[in-house]
Amino acid sequence: MFVRKAVIFDLDGVLIDSLDAHFAAWTEFWRRRGKRHTRKMFDDIVATATEETLKLRNRTFGTNIPIRQGVLEREKIFHHYLHKVRPYPGAHELLKALSADYRIALATSTGRKLTRYLLNKFKLTRYFDAVVTKNDVTRSKPDPAIYRLAARKLGVRPRDAVVIEDAPIGILAAKRAGMKVIAVEQTFPRRKLAKADVVVRSIRDVRLREAGDA
Structure with a gap:
């Protein structure tokens, strides 16, 4: 379960x-x-x-x-x-649905100022219980520091978190942190996302139960 x-x-x-x-x-x-x-x-x-x-x-x-x-x-x-920047179709809907039952964090290699701007611009801020940017860690992905810090800010153990990623180095960072990973095939082809527990076509196809069963 x-x-x-x-x-x-x-x-x-x-x-x-x-x-x-x-x-x-x-x-x-x-x-x-x-x-x-x-x-x-x-x-x-x-x-x-x-x-x-x-x-x-x-x-x-x-x-x-x-x-x-x-x-x-x-x-x-x-x-x-x-x-040229826009939210992916389904991003708002997924965040809204998950925020009802899960603690939600963002862990991004983007800087704090730009991250805050983008979250506000696309009205995503309200969904997050914690936001971690590259300014909060000294080592970037694939180092697991950013995901470990996000888990600490949420007050959960790494094994109790699932990460949604799109890139091989992000997947590696999350796995090194001891987390399950769902990869979305929005940036890289499926063959480059093989280290994820589950790979789906887009953010609209994310189902958390699949990661739990992997």
């Missing part, structure tokens, strides 16, 4: 569709420096923290952009493309 007490959501790629906005922001960031940023390059870093992406691309392009400075600039550029 399914006895999970809490559900922890990732944000980008799970509740909101921000891929086009992030791609546009990274493309402009590198265009300002005379570098060509391709879709393939973007696909390789989807779900990777901005700091880690900058370290990687500094090596790729032979640049030496200070990480903190680059993060702030990239976030400022991203704000120009917020019109």
